Amino acid sequence: MNENSKIIEQFNKGARNFDDWSVTQDEKSIKALADFCELSKSDIVLDIACGTGAFSLLAARYADNVKGIDISSGMVNIAKENAKKRELDNVHFYCQNVEDIDVDNQLFSLVISRSAFHHMKRYKNVFSQMVSCCKPDGRICIQDIISYDNKKLDDYFEEMEQLIDKSHYRTYTKREFFNLYKENNIKVLGLFESESNMDFYDYVEHTIQNDISRKNIDKLLMKGLADEEIASCLMEKDGHILWKRKVCTIIGSK
Numbered sequence: 655m656n657e658n659s660k661i662i663e664q665f666n667k668g669a670r671n672f673d674d675w676s677v678t679q680d681e682k683s684i685k686a687l688a689d690f691c692e693l694s695k696s697d698i699v700l701d702i703a704c705g706t707g708a709f710s711l712l713a714a715r716y717a718d719n720v721k722g723i724d725i726s727s728g729m730v731n732i733a734k735e736n737a738k739k740r741e742l743d744n745v746h747f748y749c750q751n752v753e754d755i756d757v758d759n760q761l762f763s764l765v766i767s768r769s770a771f772h773h774m775k776r777y778k779n780v781f782s783q784m785v786s787c788c789k790p791d792g793r794i795c796i797q798d799i800i801s802y803d804n805k806k807l808d809d810y811f812e813e814m815e816q817l818i819d820k821s822h823y824r825t826y827t828k829r830e831f832f833n834l835y836k837e838n839n840i841k842v843l844g845l846f847e848s849e850s851n852m853d854f855y856d857y858v859e860h861t862i863q864n865d866i867s868r869k870n871i872d873k874l875l876m877k878g879l880a881d882e883e884i885a886s887c888l889m890e891k892d893g894h895i896l897w898k899r900k901v902c903t904i905i906g907s908k
């Protein structure tokens with residue numbers, strides 16, 4: 655099984671859970687991302703790995719036209735349903751691998767990818783595809799989780815990510831994202847790092863689990879809670895475990 659079939663299988667099976675997940679439904683943070691991108695009525699947007707359309711559907715309220723592409727037909731079908739429910743006719747979704755899209759069309763004024771690079775092995779390739787689709791002077795934005803600045807924490811949480819979501823490939827560093835812009839001569843206009851406190855079990859259930867996977871996740875969680883350093887990223891609050899995660903958002907102009 656190659657990494658793309660893992661992604662397709664995982665997201666086709668878990669599409670409904672993903673769409674219902676609190677983070678997918680968090681309009682406030684999605685609106686903050688649209689504001690960060692200074693989205694306006696003149697924008698033509700390409701949302702790479704759009705999932706069930708969280709960003710695309712909101713962007714359609716502010717931009718002229720939005721195209722979302724995703725490799726999972728399950729995710730795309732829900733995105734289409736969501737657009738129909740909202741009676742939006744300026745947003746369209748397509749099932750495609752971002753690495754296979756027709757590049758060099760330089761059509762889009764904003765090319766964005768939210769929470770998806772950690773699934774992508776050939777992330778440099780994906781970024782050059784994004785650049786090729788972007789018109790001169792257009793903007794390119796990535797928002798994704800970033801790795802911890804500490805190998806022990808990083809190794810532990812990468813193991814946890816892979817137990818929760820088999821299609822997780824690797825959490826990249828802020829430097830790796832920054833270098834994508836530098837290496838492609840994209841001028842960085844803004845970068846910010848934020849910290850999120852994700853509800854651990856809400857995150858676990860955003861994808862399909864079975865008894866064995868739940869048991870393995872619980873076992874690794876117990877191991878982490880017993881370690882002072884790891885436990886500092888797993889706070890207990892009101893009966894919930896909150897997972898401290900850093901997120902990087904970066905935008906540049908072509």
Ligand SMILES: C[S@@+](CC[C@H](N)C(=O)[O-])C[C@H]1O[C@@H](n2cnc3c(N)ncnc32)[C@H](O)[C@@H]1O
Nearest residue numbers: 665703704705708724725726751752768770773
């Ligand atoms: C964590 S979800 C994020 C979805 C959406 N961007 C959001 O913010 O809700 C990651 C998405 O990346 C998609 N994906 C991963 N690799 C892809 C590829 N090579 N081409 C297109 N989509 C891809 C998956 O199918 C999945 O829907």
